[in-house]
Amino acid sequence: MSRADVTAAAPAAAVPAQRGILTTEAWLRTPSAAAGVFRVRPLPSEATASYVQRLATAYRLALPQLLAGAGITLAGHGTPRTTELHLSPAACHHIAALARIPLPHLRRALPHLAPLDDTHDTHDTETGAARWKALEAGQQPVRACTLCTRHRSQNTTDTGWVHRPPHRLVCPRHQQAAPDPRLTSTVRTRAVPELVAAHHAHHRLRRHPRAATAWTAARAITTRWYDHQQHLTHRRHTRLTRLCAVNPHLTTTHSASATLLARDLVIYPETVALAGALATLPVRPHRDTGNALNLIAQRLGLPRLPLNANDPLRVLLTHTHH
Numbered sequence: 001m002s003r004a005d006v007t008a009a010a011p012a013a014a015v016p017a018q019r020g021i022l023t024t025e026a027w028l029r030t031p032s033a034a035a036g037v038f039r040v041r042p043l044p045s046e047a048t049a050s051y052v053q054r055l056a057t058a059y060r061l062a063l064p065q066l067l068a069g070a071g072i073t074l075a076g077h078g079t080p081r082t083t084e085l086h087l088s089p090a091a092c093h094h095i096a097a098l099a100r101i102p103l104p105h106l107r108r109a110l111p112h113l114a115p116l117d118d119t120h121d122t123h124d125t126e127t128g129a130a131r132w133k134a135l136e137a138g139q140q141p142v143r144a145c146t147l148c149t150r151h152r153s154q155n156t157t158d159t160g161w162v163h164r165p166p167h168r169l170v171c172p173r174h175q176q177a178a179p180d181p182r183l184t185s186t187v188r189t190r191a192v193p194e195l196v197a198a199h200h201a202h203h204r205l206r207r208h209p210r211a212a213t214a215w216t217a218a219r220a221i222t223t224r225w226y227d228h229q230q231h232l233t234h235r236r237h238t239r240l241t242r243l244c245a246v247n248p249h250l251t252t253t254h255s256a257s258a259t260l261l262a263r264d265l266v267i268y269p270e271t272v273a274l275a276g277a278l279a280t281l282p283v284r285p286h287r288d289t290g291n292a293l294n295l296i297a298q299r300l301g302l303p304r305l306p307l308n309a310n311d312p313l314r315v316l317l318t319h320t321h322h
């Protein structure tokens, strides 16, 4: 069966308003000869709403139509960028069957694919339920790499939203990044090749037992350096200028300045380098901060790193049992 046959068949079978409610099983039998054609793979750390939206797009349906066709009752309104979609256990099963992805695999990929609370579960074992839930600004997903998304969407869309962890800031293959949820387009990073090198260094660092705490400390320090324009200012300015030159949306997004929107990206190489140095320092207070500072300066590619008494790195080295 060709792809055209399947895409023509699916919407007709999936519109419940005209034909009565169709069970998931009945619907799934419709394109059975073309298993795999509608297989929509999740992106790592994808928002549930984003995934269901991509699935709907692959079937050429609106998200509410897809859910209705799968026998899932939808409450509320939302969009994948600012709102998350919560699915009942039955709805999770229906979506997994529809997507032809095993549910455990989906649960690993989609961090918010948790069941609704018990009070909602008792009556929906057959039909499934979904509801939109608003996300606070700090919880909103970021735009996923457009080429990775297209690749995992049967070429039907390049729009996906992910709750990405710090080590997935940059897509090294396609050289795109989404440093801030306020950006609705990704940032092209080819003009700053050290970002890909930092990505690989970050993944090596993650094997270190102290990687997570070192990362948190390093990011707080490099963020403060950036905000207060301390150390490495020329290097960061060059990066920001290059990024803005090929990403005009950085300077035309009105909710924040390019300086803020690109911050995580601009400080990324030094954050990874500093985290790497902090993770390998001996676990004890550093009476000899001079040696530690020499090591860190070297990792940052600086001849030396003069720090005033209030510098967050000096505070970390002298006052904490690292």
Ligand SMILES: [Zn+2]
Binding pocket: 145, 146, 147, 148, 149, 171, 172, 173, 174, 175, 176
């Ligand atoms: Zn990619």
